[in-house]
Amino acid sequence: MTSQQAVIDQLPAHLQPFVAVQDYANYTPRDHAIWRFLLHQLRFSLRHSAHPTYFEGLTKTGIGTEAIPRIEEINSCLTKLGWQAVAVDGFLPPAVFMEFQARKILAIALNIRSFEHMLYTPAPDIIHESAGHAPFLVDIDYAEFLQRFGELGMQAIANQHDMNIYEAVRQLSIVKEDGSSAAQDIDAAQSAVEALQDMHVAPSEANLLARLHWWTVEYGLVGSINNYTIYGAGLLSSLSESQSCMDDRKVTKLPLTLNALKTAYDITAPQPQLFVTESCRHLSQVLEEYGRHMCCQRGGASALEEALEAATVTTSELNSGLQIAGKISRVVTDPVGNAVYLNTQGPTQLAYQHTELPGHGIEYHELGFGSPIGRLRAMERCLSNYTVDELKRHHIEIDTDVTLNFLSGICVSGRLVAILRRNQRNLLFTFEQCTVSDIDGEVLFDPEWGVYDMAVGDAVISVAGGSADQSAYPMYDAPSTQVSAASRVDGQTQAQFTWYSKLRKCRESGSVDSTLIQEITAQESLDWLIKFEAFELSNDKALRNQLEEISTHAGDDVAVLINGGLKRLSEPS
Structure with a gap:
């Protein structure tokens, strides 16, 4: 198994600062429970709506259901497919993300979504990056499409507005995932994103390509307008949107063409429309059609003038080389x-x-x-x-x-x-x-x-x-030490982790500790997820009643999670 450091050492110098090392001990027992609940739930909810390659890919890329995967294990599996995996901290500059992709490297966010945002998080997390993106790499045509997307994406010309939006969205994801953020801080970060999105700035090449990436790699459907399945990683990793997107009355379905470039997206909200591709070949055709008109392939005075308008660093290549x-x-x-x-x-x-x-x-x-x-x-x-x-x-x-x-x-x-x-x-x-x-x-x-x-x-x-030689002319500062999911936990929350550990031991041993189940039932202040795991082990009626009661008084997200989990347990596997 290739070590994380060995993979990092193979990278060019300008990419190495963006790679983090996964310290597996940093994941809490609740983090593993979140992973387990959501992976089981995703497998259940996607059983009819995901493209069949998804389930084949989960197995072949080392994405299990019982615990957060180790990056080294994913990398070992991806190596057999001609790809690699590295751990990163949350949002990357778009050009950096695309360069990893061009190099056939899957960048996987270290962090896992918080307990408070299990249903959806705008921040990249290990569920989205591994269980969403990795599975379809087993499809050679799709993997080639993804790499080619990276090659074009790393050459796309961005403007300063693009970078301002990137920084604002990153900050919003940080404050949303940080359990100690004040409401006014979240509102301020949300307002900053909305203000930038409301500015009437002509979209850059990078922005247009990001739209195409969003409507295909992240939120794509495959098939026909009337008969489609999900392949987009954003949908595959979202319990809520993977279900709601199947309702044609709520979400419009459009055939994938370059018209998708005209459609902006909001990373913080459900999408009102989605695009359906016929096949991986169709994806590649649409991508290449846009690529033919990009400045990196077009050249000439018009490309120079586009770079002039962008006012960012670009590389102009003459026919001499x-x-x-x-x-x-x-x-x-x-x-x-x-x-x-x-x-x-x-x-x-x-x-x-x-x-x-x-x-x-x-x-x-x-x-x-x-x-x-x-x-x-x-x-x-x-x-x-x-x-x-x-x-x-x-x-x-x-x-x-x-x-x-x-x-x-x-x-x-x-x-x-x-x-x-x-x-x-x-x-x-x-x-x-x-x-x-x-x-x-x-x-x-x-x-x-x-x-x-x-x-x-x-x-x-x-x-x-970007620059021609980024090792000598780097485009981006080293990543912030403020991670995208730096959720802090108080002493009371920390105390609950013991219960998750005890339940995991019961599950791994294959035995049910009736005394433990009774203790969990008696304590009203425990996380609903602890009670759910206890019910899953014991099928205790009192615990089910408690979960149903919690779902009626909790917010909509918790109700969706609990009711979905109970439905899964009640249906035959």
Whole structure:
């Protein structure tokens, strides 16, 4: 069995801070009881509505019903399917989550939902991530779809609004799951999310892709409009919504098309409509159709302008292979719409094949970067494709004064001091005493500004979100130490854990301790879940009466849980 640390050590440096180590001893006896109750209940409630692959997948991915699974056990099972598992703390930045997925790694939240939010929690938890996402990885077509989603997702361009919403939703999940949060803190966090959601901001690529992920991977149905089953992890891990979503009078069913991109979602509320895919192949077709129009595949001036509007770090790749990572601050186009010059503002990285070029990190290019794009006059090929000898024949050689006249009218003139090449291609020309001006005489670079590094390439073939080499130019700070489910328990609650432990011992031994059952029946202050487990063992009529009484006076969520549990026990297995 591969250790958690061994899996972590295989990850690139920029992902390692987001991985946590599962300390199994931190789970309380009540945590295991919550897992057991919900897994048994989900198996029961989904027996007719989940796609059959779900139940096959639970077994093959190490997801048992009796206790919270160990991440190492899940990883051992997923390894046989070509995937791995790591533990994480709650919400991840979307691009980080997608990169794990692209690397065929299932990121599983450490925490389990609180006793108070057993029916539904907006925070990622081990029930959702393991029992929801893992099972369908046994389907090769679905697993390939999921990996491809990750590949596109990690390249999607996000804007600052996306990150603001991510932080607000994460904070809301923290205060909701923390049993000590004051009502005003929860209201404030909820209001912050709603205020951001109400802002009229054009959705970014990342936001549109997140919608597609939500309506497929998280809340998807498969089949036909009139005959469907559940495959979305969000539905599979929710006792309430997995049942309510089957009612066509309450939840509209729509065929899955790219129209799903137009439909926003609310992570904190039940969904009013769901989309039905015909098959895994259909899923992949819809994903690729959107992917064809993404900036990472489209390239060109329109992609640069989208990055400019997003005002976040993106990586622009030229046809030479040079990658320019930074915040686009200016895009100059010619009369037919070709990008002929670009500028970045602030820290910028130059890279090749996602590895930072020596000496061209964010410290060196801390104020930004600018370069012409396009072909030169009297040169038939892209400047990147010329050998050193061919360049000399065009009077371009190191330690000489060189003038480069672009078809756009931009002129670069100065002393060429270095040519950076990779794989028989020119990537970067470095000039001293250099002047760069456009066709109208505007100075784009002045000799007094220092050394001028000119990117070599005549077209932008891709613009993707984030930096090119995140080990050298990280996009995200290390995760907060404030976890998503940091529920605190008081002494009275702690005292109840003993009862859960005693009941587990009875269940594992296969015997019923009548004295223990009587003690539980006599104590009115115990968790309803303790009484339910005691009733499950004993079928004691007094305990059933107590549970029915509790369900009539408790909130709706507790009533759904108790009544659903009693129904499961009363029906033949």
